[in-house]
Amino acid sequence: MARNAHPEVTRQRILDAAKKLFAQKGYERTTIQDILDELEDLSKGAIYHHFKNKEAMLHALVDSDNERLLPQANQEDGSRNGLQKLRNSLMMQITDTEHMTLMRDAFPLLNDPKILAENLRIWRTDSTKIAYDFIQEGLRDGSITTEYPQEAAELFSLLFNYWLAPNFYPITTLSEFKHRIHCLGLIMDSLGVPLIDHDSDMEDRLAEGFFLLASNPQ
DSSP: OOOOSOHHHHHHHHHHHHHHHHHHHOTTTOOHHHHHHHHSSOOHHHHHHHOSSHHHHHHHHHHHHHHHHHHHHTOOOSOOOHHHHHHHHHHHHHTOHHHHHHHHHHGGGGGSHHHHHHHHHHIIIIIHHHHHHHHHHHHHHTSOOOSOHHHHHHHHHHIIIIITOTTTSOOOSHHHHHHHHHHHHHHHHHTTOOOSOTTTTHHHHHHHHHHGGGOOOO
C-alpha cells in the first residue's frame, strides 16, 4: 500500500467530516461508520491511524477551536477599559455560533468524571484568572468598583461555565435563558461589576448564544 504523502490533509478531512456530522446529528448519535460514509474514500484503518476513537476527534476539534478564538481575544486596540474588555471577552465566545455548537457537542464528554474534574479545575483557575485580570484593570481605570475582585471573578467563571450550562441546570427555552442571564447580571451589578449592559441587546444576544447549548441536532 502506498504511503500517505499528506497525512495532515487526511487528518483535517476526518476532523471536518466529524465536525459536520456532530453539528448535524449530535456527538452521541454520530458513529465512526457515519464519518466513513461522509468521507467515502477512506478506510476505517486510516481513521484509526489518526484518531483512536470518536472522543479523540472531539478533543482535537475543541483544541482547534480554542486556537481559533485565542488570537481574537488578544486583539485589543487599547481603547477599551477593563469592564469593556470583560464584556467583549464574554460576547466574543458566546455569540460565536461555531464555538457554541462545538461546546454543545462536547458536553457528553463531561459524563466522564475525569474530564469533568479537569474542566472544573480550569473554570476555577484559568477562567477565573482571565476575569480577575480584567476586573483589576477595571478597578484601575474606574470602570469597575467592586470590593470583591476575587469573589466576583470566581462567580463570573462559575455562573457562566456551570450555572448556564443546560446539562447541569436543565433549561430549554430562550425565555428561561434570558431570565437567568438577567438574574446573573443583577448579581454582578450588586458586586460592583456591571457586566451586563442593560441598555443594549447584550442580554438577548447572550441568551441566543446559550440557547444553542440546549438545541437538539436533527
